[in-house]
Amino acid sequence: MRRYRYEQELYAGLSYMAFGVIAFFGVIIGLIAAYFPDTFANQLMVFMLSAVVGYNAIWSVAPALHTPMMSVSNAISGIVILGGMLQVTGSTVSATFIFGAFAVGVAAVNIGGGFYVTYRMLQMFVLK
Numbered sequence: 001m002r003r004y005r006y007e008q009e010l011y012a013g014l015s016y017m018a019f020g021v022i023a024f025f026g027v028i029i030g031l032i033a034a035y036f037p038d039t040f041a042n043q044l045m046v047f048m049l050s051a052v053v054g055y056n057a058i059w060s061v062a063p064a065l066h067t068p069m070m071s072v073s074n075a076i077s078g079i080v081i082l083g084g085m086l087q088v089t090g091s092t093v094s095a096t097f098i099f100g101a102f103a104v105g106v107a108a109v110n111i112g113g114g115f116y117v118t119y120r121m122l123q124m125f126v127l128k
Contacts, residue, residue, distance in 0.1 A: 077110045081104050083103070084102075084107065087100030088100040
């Protein structure tokens with residue numbers, strides 16, 4: 001009985017914390033939507049949705065399939081690099097330029113790591 005009560009208190013505390021985090025980010029997103037241009041709010045929404053889809057795609061795959069999935073993520077990162085390069089074409093002072101350059105850098109590291117992991121995976125099947 002005591003353990004159940006402890007778990008109940010723990011979950012109640014976590015739900016208050018989760019509500020606080022959601023409220024905080026809701027206020028931040030509301031401020032961004034109010035003071036930034038409409039295109040930024042649309043791009044932010046696409047980014048957040050892609051983060052949710054990516055998270056669900058990665059964590060719903062069986063562990064045995066993670067290495068082959070890295071090869072597929074290289075193609076997705078290639079698309080991210082193209083999108084980032086399109087954002088970098090603006091002025092060098094804007095936030096779009098900075099975020100685009102950051103996206104290109106992170107996607108380039110992801111591509112390099114994906115090819116390295118794929119190379120190591122393929123080396124397991126080489127006859128010695």
